[in-house]
Amino acid sequence: MSGTVGNDTPGTLPDMPSSSASFPVSPDPFRLPSHIRPTRYDVRLRPSLSEATFTGQVTIDLDLAEETTSIVLNAIELGIAEVRVDGRDARWELDENTERMTVLLDQPLTGSSAALFVRFDGILNDKLRGFYRSTYVDSDGVEQVIATTQMQATDCRRAFPCWDEPAFKAVFAITLEIEEGLTAISNGTEIERSADAGRTVVRFADTMVMSSYLVAFVVGQLEATDTVDVDGIPLRVLHVPGKSSLAGFGLEVGAFCLRWFQDYYDIAYPSDKVDLVALPDFAAGAMENLGCITFRESLLLVDPDQSTQQERQLVADVVAHELAHMWFGDLVTMRWWNGIWLNEAFATFMEIAACDAFAPDWQRWTSFGLERSSAFEVDSLASTRPVEFEVRSPAEADGMFDVLTYQKGGALLRMLEQYLGAATFRDGVSHYLRTHAYANTETNDLWDAIEETSGRPVRRMMDSWIWQPGFPLVSAELVDDGHLTLRQERFGFGTDVADATWVVPVHVRIDGETHTTLIESSEPVTVALDARPDLVVVNAGGHGFFRVTYGSNLRSRLADPAALAQLDTLERYSIVDDAWAATVAGEMSAADLLTLLEGFVDEREYGVWQAIVIALVGLSRLVDGDPLDAFRGRVRTLLAPALTAVGGPTPGEPDLTGKLRGLLTRTLGALGRDDAVQATCRELFTTGRRGEAVDAELLAAATTVVAVNGDAHDYDTMLDGFTDAATPQEQLRHLYALAEFDDATLVARTCELAMSDRVKTQNAPFLLRAAIANRTHGSSAWEFVKAHWDEANQRFPGNTIIRMVDSVKLLTSDSAVADAAAFFADHPIEQAVQSLEQILERQRVNAALLDREREGFAAFLVDGRP
Numbered sequence: 001m002s003g004t005v006g007n008d009t010p011g012t013l014p015d016m017p018s019s020s021a022s023f024p025v026s027p028d029p030f031r032l033p034s035h036i037r038p039t040r041y042d043v044r045l046r047p048s049l050s051e052a053t054f055t056g057q058v059t060i061d062l063d064l065a066e067e068t069t070s071i072v073l074n075a076i077e078l079g080i081a082e083v084r085v086d087g088r089d090a091r092w093e094l095d096e097n098t099e100r101m102t103v104l105l106d107q108p109l110t111g112s113s114a115a116l117f118v119r120f121d122g123i124l125n126d127k128l129r130g131f132y133r134s135t136y137v138d139s140d141g142v143e144q145v146i147a148t149t150q151m152q153a154t155d156c157r158r159a160f161p162c163w164d165e166p167a168f169k170a171v172f173a174i175t176l177e178i179e180e181g182l183t184a185i186s187n188g189t190e191i192e193r194s195a196d197a198g199r200t201v202v203r204f205a206d207t208m209v210m211s212s213y214l215v216a217f218v219v220g221q222l223e224a225t226d227t228v229d230v231d232g233i234p235l236r237v238l239h240v241p242g243k244s245s246l247a248g249f250g251l252e253v254g255a256f257c258l259r260w261f262q263d264y265y266d267i268a269y270p271s272d273k274v275d276l277v278a279l280p281d282f283a284a285g286a287m288e289n290l291g292c293i294t295f296r297e298s299l300l301l302v303d304p305d306q307s308t309q310q311e312r313q314l315v316a317d318v319v320a321h322e323l324a325h326m327w328f329g330d331l332v333t334m335r336w337w338n339g340i341w342l343n344e345a346f347a348t349f350m351e352i353a354a355c356d357a358f359a360p361d362w363q364r365w366t367s368f369g370l371e372r373s374s375a376f377e378v379d380s381l382a383s384t385r386p387v388e389f390e391v392r393s394p395a396e397a398d399g400m401f402d403v404l405t406y407q408k409g410g411a412l413l414r415m416l417e418q419y420l421g422a423a424t425f426r427d428g429v430s431h432y433l434r435t436h437a438y439a440n441t442e443t444n445d446l447w448d449a450i451e452e453t454s455g456r457p458v459r460r461m462m463d464s465w466i467w468q469p470g471f472p473l474v475s476a477e478l479v480d481d482g483h484l485t486l487r488q489e490r491f492g493f494g495t496d497v498a499d500a501t502w503v504v505p506v507h508v509r510i511d512g513e514t515h516t517t518l519i520e521s522s523e524p525v526t527v528a529l530d531a532r533p534d535l536v537v538v539n540a541g542g543h544g545f546f547r548v549t550y551g552s553n554l555r556s557r558l559a560d561p562a563a564l565a566q567l568d569t570l571e572r573y574s575i576v577d578d579a580w581a582a583t584v585a586g587e588m589s590a591a592d593l594l595t596l597l598e599g600f601v602d603e604r605e606y607g608v609w610q611a612i613v614i615a616l617v618g619l620s621r622l623v624d625g626d627p628l629d630a631f632r633g634r635v636r637t638l639l640a641p642a643l644t645a646v647g648g649p650t651p652g653e654p655d656l657t658g659k660l661r662g663l664l665t666r667t668l669g670a671l672g673r674d675d676a677v678q679a680t681c682r683e684l685f686t687t688g689r690r691g692e693a694v695d696a697e698l699l700a701a702a703t704t705v706v707a708v709n710g711d712a713h714d715y716d717t718m719l720d721g722f723t724d725a726a727t728p729q730e731q732l733r734h735l736y737a738l739a740e741f742d743d744a745t746l747v748a749r750t751c752e753l754a755m756s757d758r759v760k761t762q763n764a765p766f767l768l769r770a771a772i773a774n775r776t777h778g779s780s781a782w783e784f785v786k787a788h789w790d791e792a793n794q795r796f797p798g799n800t801i802i803r804m805v806d807s808v809k810l811l812t813s814d815s816a817v818a819d820a821a822a823f824f825a826d827h828p829i830e831q832a833v834q835s836l837e838q839i840l841e842r843q844r845v846n847a848a849l850l851d852r853e854r855e856g857f858a859a860f861l862v863d864g865r866p
């Protein structure tokens, strides 16, 4: 699954828990008994789109390991009409609490196989889970319905009775009875079509053996692109009518990645076709259903000429991510939900690798630095968690779909790959996939496979990163010019993080030559030097999952502009990012940070500017009034030369040049309040609204700048832009800009809009999050959310509630901290307990930063005093 949503621009001892080392022992409320195993499902469903219901029947072939008098499987929100076992009627019981169905047999089953038949009915729900209803308004203004599925993690049981655990792999044969004029797709290729009682009966090819969470079917008025033949595999994009002009880019990325992954894994694609399906309503970002991958529209449909690089990159990332899962996740699957992190971490790693191959000039591994930083942010808190932990209930696994699973996990794999070498790492991955094809694994199986092919101690190293929370700060010290010492300690924003050590692979570049060393304990490691070095770069290449601090004699050399110019983009990015983290942690003053940032005035790389802008936005929240005005002036002085150097758009320029222009324009206009830039933005926005061509990067920046400085009239124009947008990206830009207005009434309107039918429930929580992040009116947006808490929880997908409240961490007054703590004590978010704790801790960290810096930084800005 991909968690990427919306326009998210910046934006112990290692040991295996014993309970997950062995396979289900009954009775366990979360694990089905394992002596009965399904081998094949024959599922036939008849959805009624207008009634939002369905009827169905399933025949399940079972393998029996021992004599049995009952059969236990999963079912919930289904009405059961009939159950037969080997043709004989059977009784059944349903238990809502355990989401189970028990079939009771009068005669014990004594053979080695049996067939279970169940007839049932259910509802197409509006909660974007199981078999659900998605809607859109067609070109005639009529609401149309699509019936579609999202099974992960445990919602296949809402569509038909099944063994809904990843280790019960089986073949799925799907048949759909659909109304005239509709299209139906599923995991396999359509193999037969017939008519029956006014319906079209569409039968799909058997799937390979796979887990129930990968089953998918979609029924509705869908259009398909022409099929692209990717070395014999048919690939297409499906979407609601009228959007075919937006499908080309996703198709191109899909074809590229499908080929690239077959080559990387050195294993053929494990199914017979790939459909990429854009859905109007989707709770996550996308879902790796075998051969039938579902997406949010904005993550698959894009107009390459009217979109920003970031918007195209999101599509490329997510398409690559889901296709990577076809092998890693679908062909080889975690045994239980504790392994979901590896599934997602690996897909994240491969998404970047494939995207980097697709568009090398995007420098995807450099921009991945930003994603790694988002993991550092959470992992610097006392309330962080280990990447892998024991998971008993599937609900506990819901808490795993976070930045530590995707971004930290992906960054750890990148660090391992860079330590072993890309070819060695890839050989290990391929070996792992071949060894465990069509089966289930534990995390250790991957480390063991890579250890086998590489001969390196992979398991010991990775265990130190996976099973304990946090990450190290590596400090480098030059001693007597004769040697360099490197030591590790745990990095934290507070003093209350527990000590820990890791097996840290460190690349150090000394005067142009790179050395690799391991810091394995709290003991310092010494690197002997031939001569006094001019330049030492620790974490050379910038791929290690740790922060770096330099002793003063090394730091002063790095600060020199000539030295900075010798660093690569990600290394410079890391210097800025580490400095911002040091400020949050209280190790560097805000004034020193600003001075450091101002040393980057000659910087011309997008990646580094991204880190600078994040730090500037953070600093801007420490001051108000005159000091803030002074701060805005310094932002202008710092950024304006770079914007001048970049100049206006030129045909055929690199994508990152346009992206940098957009970032500088947005920051100068919104944070710097630069009059000239604001005027230009207003003009661009108006031109864009007239339907005339405007450079997409500038138009996107202008949309934000106009909102930040806009009035009620601008608000209405923005709302029109949201309503009549031609692409999903344009729609989201206008929507999220509605949260940026600096006007209490307008922000209140945005909050009301989020709770109305005009905003899809997949986007509304993110709009509210943006409103809470509003610099001036965030508190009133938060008051609104609290007042509508029950309604929000009832309407929005469960996994989005925690994202909605993420920006509470930016509300830093003493009363806001106490208020949030009190509110959540009464209104816990059961599906995201740990993430909520992290948000609240980060809020306290931000409040402490403000307390510490407010006066000193204001004085520094106004009269230059430190």
Ligand SMILES: [Zn+2]
Pocket: 001, 002, 288, 321, 325, 343, 344, 347
């Ligand atoms: Zn995924």
